[in-house]
Amino acid sequence: MSNLENLCCPLDQSALQRQERTLVCAHGHSFDIAKTGYVNLLPVQKKHSKDPGDSKEMVASRRAFLSNGYYDPVIEAVLASLPDSLASANSLDVLDAGCGEGHYLRQLTEKLSATRDVSAVGLDISKWAITDASKRSKTIDWIVGSNAHVPVTSGRFDWLICAFGFPVFEEFHRVLNDAGYLLLIESGADHLIELRQVLYPEIKPYRATFAEGIEGFDLVQEKNHRFSFSLSTQEDIGQLLSMTPHIHKAPYEGRKAAQALQQIDLTADIKLRWYQKQGKSHAK
Numbered sequence: 001m002s003n004l005e006n007l008c009c010p011l012d013q014s015a016l017q018r019q020e021r022t023l024v025c026a027h028g029h030s031f032d033i034a035k036t037g038y039v040n041l042l043p044v045q046k047k048h049s050k051d052p053g054d055s056k057e058m059v060a061s062r063r064a065f066l067s068n069g070y071y072d073p074v075i076e077a078v079l080a081s082l083p084d085s086l087a088s089a090n091s092l093d094v095l096d097a098g099c100g101e102g103h104y105l106r107q108l109t110e111k112l113s114a115t116r117d118v119s120a121v122g123l124d125i126s127k128w129a130i131t132d133a134s135k136r137s138k139t140i141d142w143i144v145g146s147n148a149h150v151p152v153t154s155g156r157f158d159w160l161i162c163a164f165g166f167p168v169f170e171e172f173h174r175v176l177n178d179a180g181y182l183l184l185i186e187s188g189a190d191h192l193i194e195l196r197q198v199l200y201p202e203i204k205p206y207r208a209t210f211a212e213g214i215e216g217f218d219l220v221q222e223k224n225h226r227f228s229f230s231l232s233t234q235e236d237i238g239q240l241l242s243m244t245p246h247i248h249k250a251p252y253e254g255r256k257a258a259q260a261l262q263q264i265d266l267t268a269d270i271k272l273r274w275y276q277k278q279g280k281s282h283a284k
C-alpha cells in the first residue's frame with residue numbers, strides 16, 4: 001500500500017506527518033491527499049508556471065503509447081542491467097524522478113515485488129501525469145513535486161530512476177543513501193532516427209550528455225540498447241510524436257509530414273547509464 005511516509009514539507013523541509021487525509025509539518029503547513037491517493041507538494045511559490053510539466057494531452061498520448069507496450073524492451077533492459085547489490089537486496093526503496101504517468105515505475109515495481117519488498121515513489125511536476133498515475137497504482141506513493149526540491153528526507157533511496165527527464169544531481173545525491181544508484185535513461189544517437197528524418201531537414205550530430213561525469217557520482221555501467229518497432233496507424237504515430245520534445249521543436253512542415261504518415265518502421269536506441277553515489281569521503 002502507498003503510505004506517503006518520509007516526506008518533507010516543500011516550504012520548510014521539516015518532516016510531514018499523516019493526519020487522516022492530510023500531511024502536516026511541525027510549522028502547520030498542510031497538504032491534502034487527493035481522492036486518488038496522491039499528494040501535491042508543489043506549492044504555488046515554487047511553481048514557475050501555472051501548469052508546469054507535461055500537459056493533459058501529452059500525458060494522455062504517453063499513456064496510450066506506452067500501454068501498447070512499444071517501449072517495454074526498455075523495462076527488460078533495466079532489469080537485465082540491475083547492479084548486483086540491487087538485484088540481490090531483500091528490500092528496495094526506489095524513486096522515479098519525473099515519472100510521467102508512471103508506466104516504467106509501475107512495471108518495474110510489479111516485477112521486482114515478486115521476490116522482494118519494494119517501496120516506490122513516483123514524482124512529477126505535472127499534476128496531470130500524477131493524477132493519471134495515481135488512478136492506476138495504489139501501491140506506489142505518487143507526488144506532484146519538482147526534481148529541483150525533492151520533498152523527501154535525505155539518504156532515503158537505494159535507487160533513483162530519471163528516464164527521459166530533467167535531472168537535478170545535487171538533489172538526487174541528497175536523497176540517495178550512501179551506496180545508492182542513479183539510473184539515467186536517455187536517447188542514443190539513432191533514437192527514432194526514421195521519424196527525425198521526416199521531421200527535420202537536417203539531423204544534428206549527436207552530443208553525449210554529461211560526458212565530463214557527474215559530481216558526487218561514479219559511472220559504473222553504460223549500455224546502449226536498440227530495438228525495432230513499427231507503428232501502423234496515424235493515431236499511434238501522433239501519440240509518439242506528442243510525447244517527444246519534437247512536437248515543440250520540429251518545424252511545422254516536418255510535423256505535418258509526420259502526422260500524414262500511415263506507417264513507419266522505427267529504431268529505438270536507448271542509453272542506460274548507472275551511477276553510484278560516491279562514499280561520504282568523496283562527496284561534496
Ligand SMILES: C[S@@+](CC[C@H](N)C(=O)[O-])C[C@H]1O[C@@H](n2cnc3c(N)ncnc32)[C@H](O)[C@@H]1O
Pocket residue numbers: 052053054062097098099100101103104123124125126129145146147148162163164165166243
Ligand atoms: C519526457 S517525460 C518522461 C516521463 C517518464 N519518465 C517516461 O519516460 O515515460 C518528462 C517528464 O518530466 C516531467 N518534468 C519536467 N520538469 C520536471 C521537474 N522539474 N521535476 C519533475 N518532473 C519534471 C514532465 O512533466 C514529464 O512528465
